[in-house]
Amino acid sequence: MSTASIIELDGxxxxxxxxxxxxERFARRLGAAIDDxxxxxxxxxxxxxxxxxxxxxxxxxxxGKSTLGRMVAGxxxxxxxxxxxxxxxxxxxxxxDRHHANLKIxxxxxxxxxxxxxxxxxADIVGEAPVVHGLVPRRQAEDYVAATLRQVGLDPAYxxxxxxxxxxxxxxxxxxxxxxxxxxxxxxxxxxVAALDVSIQAQIINLFMRLREELSLTYLFISHDLGVVEHIxxxxxxxxxxxxxxxxxxPELFDKPNHPYAKALLDEAPxxxxxxxxxxxxxxxxxxxxxxxxxxxxxxxxxxxxxxCSAERPALRxxxxxxxxxxxxxxxxxx
Amino acid sequence: xxxxxxRVDGLKTHFxxxxxxxxxxxxxxxxxxxxxxxxxxxxxxxGKSVTxQSILGLVDPPGRVVGGRVLFQGEDLVGAGEKRLRAIRGRRxxxxxxxxxxxxxxxxxxGTQMVEAVQAHETVGRAEAWERSRRALARVGIASPDERxxxxxxxxxxxxxxxxxxxxxxxxxxxxxxxxxxTTALDVTIQAQILFEVQTLCRxxxxxxxxxxHDLAVVSALADRVAVMYAGRVVExxxxxxxxxxxxxxxxxxxxxxxxxxxxxxxxxxxxxGMTPSVLDLPEGCAFRPRCDRSTGACTTMPELVGEREDxxxxxxxxxxxxxxxDAA
Numbered sequence: 001m002s003t004a005s006i007i008e009l010d011g012x013x014x015x016x017x018x019x020x021x022x023x024e025r026f027a028r029r030l031g032a033a034i035d036d037x038x039x040x041x042x043x044x045x046x047x048x049x050x051x052x053x054x055x056x057x058x059x060x061x062x063x064g065k066s067t068l069g070r071m072v073a074g075x076x077x078x079x080x081x082x083x084x085x086x087x088x089x090x091x092x093x094x095x096x097d098r099h100h101a102n103l104k105i106x107x108x109x110x111x112x113x114x115x116x117x118x119x120x121x122x123a124d125i126v127g128e129a130p131v132v133h134g135l136v137p138r139r140q141a142e143d144y145v146a147a148t149l150r151q152v153g154l155d156p157a158y159x160x161x162x163x164x165x166x167x168x169x170x171x172x173x174x175x176x177x178x179x180x181x182x183x184x185x186x187x188x189x190x191x192x193v194a195a196l197d198v199s200i201q202a203q204i205i206n207l208f209m210r211l212r213e214e215l216s217l218t219y220l221f222i223s224h225d226l227g228v229v230e231h232i233x234x235x236x237x238x239x240x241x242x243x244x245x246x247x248x249x250x251p252e253l254f255d256k257p258n259h260p261y262a263k264a265l266l267d268e269a270p271x272x273x274x275x276x277x278x279x280x281x282x283x284x285x286x287x288x289x290x291x292x293x294x295x296x297x298x299x300x301x302x303x304x305x306x307x308x309c310s311a312e313r314p315a316l317r318x319x320x321x322x323x324x325x326x327x328x329x330x331x332x333x334x335x
Numbered sequence: 336x337x338x339x340x341x342r343v344d345g346l347k348t349h350f351x352x353x354x355x356x357x358x359x360x361x362x363x364x365x366x367x368x369x370x371x372x373x374x375x376x377x378x379x380x381x382g383k384s385v386t387x388q389s390i391l392g393l394v395d396p397p398g399r400v401v402g403g404r405v406l407f408q409g410e411d412l413v414g415a416g417e418k419r420l421r422a423i424r425g426r427r428x429x430x431x432x433x434x435x436x437x438x439x440x441x442x443x444x445x446g447t448q449m450v451e452a453v454q455a456h457e458t459v460g461r462a463e464a465w466e467r468s469r470r471a472l473a474r475v476g477i478a479s480p481d482e483r484x485x486x487x488x489x490x491x492x493x494x495x496x497x498x499x500x501x502x503x504x505x506x507x508x509x510x511x512x513x514x515x516x517x518t519t520a521l522d523v524t525i526q527a528q529i530l531f532e533v534q535t536l537c538r539x540x541x542x543x544x545x546x547x548x549h550d551l552a553v554v555s556a557l558a559d560r561v562a563v564m565y566a567g568r569v570v571e572x573x574x575x576x577x578x579x580x581x582x583x584x585x586x587x588x589x590x591x592x593x594x595x596x597x598x599x600x601x602x603x604x605x606x607x608x609g610m611t612p613s614v615l616d617l618p619e620g621c622a623f624r625p626r627c628d629r630s631t632g633a634c635t636t637m638p639e640l641v642g643e644r645e646d647x648x649x650x651x652x653x654x655x656x657x658x659x660x661x662d663a664a
Contacts, residue, residue: 060524169610202593202605250600272579272591281528285495286525
């Protein structure tokens, strides 16, 4: 499986730390126990994405899914771990090759109004990057942008307009066109349909699926919306507090989740159904990543927690072919 | 049938702007009985939030209720004076907003705000008001309410803040709560907790609820009845089973088909073409006509809300399943 992988993450970690200010440094010199405050947003994530695959990444706020996506897209440098592009460590590539690899991974953001420059016309927003990177000569830029717009279902007549003259759905199409303009192989979509109305969201999901067929794209599709991820992705990874707790082919994961958190998440996601239901929520809040619980991060909320869970962190282990889960229960209960 | 708790008749709320008159709400009829949960569903710009605000007379200028009646226990709130409305707001009808950070005062402790809310409507001592606030917090599932009353809003997480907002709404055991997208900003597990509390409270106290949302999944799990809004009008209303299981308006059907669900994995979604029309420039007749695959010549005149019962009706000339029954699931 790893032979055909286009992106491979190996122990990828991101730590955000805040430097101590003068007073705190002085206090520490006097003997106060003050450490740098560090948040481990992503801790040791292993994941390999095959060429042409759609991997969904699900989790609640603060679980590190966006940080992971940004590291994959090359926007944030990882604190530790390696990111391999077509089998080669990105750090060992020559600058020209690394540049090329970075260009092949593009990102589509959640809020197109915040990610499109309001002072640029669509022609420049979409056309700037391919010209700068020498993919298209400047004289042909306009035709190229028109073709890209057509690809995402926008009328090329809009070339001279500014972002504020579009509706939310159209703006998201512009964001997708901008990402596609540099001919990427991989799209990292970070909550790309979250801000849209249901009927528009369906249009954009269909667009993503059509582009995948036409351009044989690979997606890392980040979302908190389980329905969307279930619909679009081949495999799904569920994150909790910086770690992947379960990874499996989408149909299997949604039919029979293994990890207690995955179960809880799937149970509680409201679905459109005729029957009225009673909610039976899991207790407690998502812990702060500043001070994560010991052992398994989910143990304070887990209905099956046992003493071992607070002492030892479960590793992500294979529980079936192509299925991974990080839970001690898989060992104690046996097959 | 007995007089309903709330009856909205032909409500019209218009915004008089320089660009023209925006008919945000243009003839909405609703009815709600005691202890009933009504889901008010629509996409952005459909007028669902303005409808909720109009009931309580909370629409800011240039917006104005220009027509219709809001009968709350037989009393018309549209013509009521500000003094009368203040006596009703918070006491008989409470409102919960989407972002609790906007409704809670950031520089006052939760306790101070809750005591103030109690004393706004009743002459009770501080100690008693404090005790009532404590009980309200405990009721929405907040642990160690005494400590929490001394805390400030920024010390709470988003889900906890929304619980506090719900606790404040419950202080006077209102007859009706209007909740405007209160769980949209919350995570799935936290949303489930809030929905659980709300469901239990409505069952126990007999409080009626209007749940304004764009999320059909939440409504299908929570509500008794649903009203679907499009471009300022209710286009279909019925029980949850009727709306989800047998939608008659093409827009309702389109909305349901746009939701990614497990039986259509990987297959393109049947999305509604086009986008929501601008309320400044609505098409003549049925506002959904340009996006509708069933539209005919008749659709250039506005259809009436008709159907089997007063609370099972649709606003469409060519309802789904009219000539070919059985194509709806």
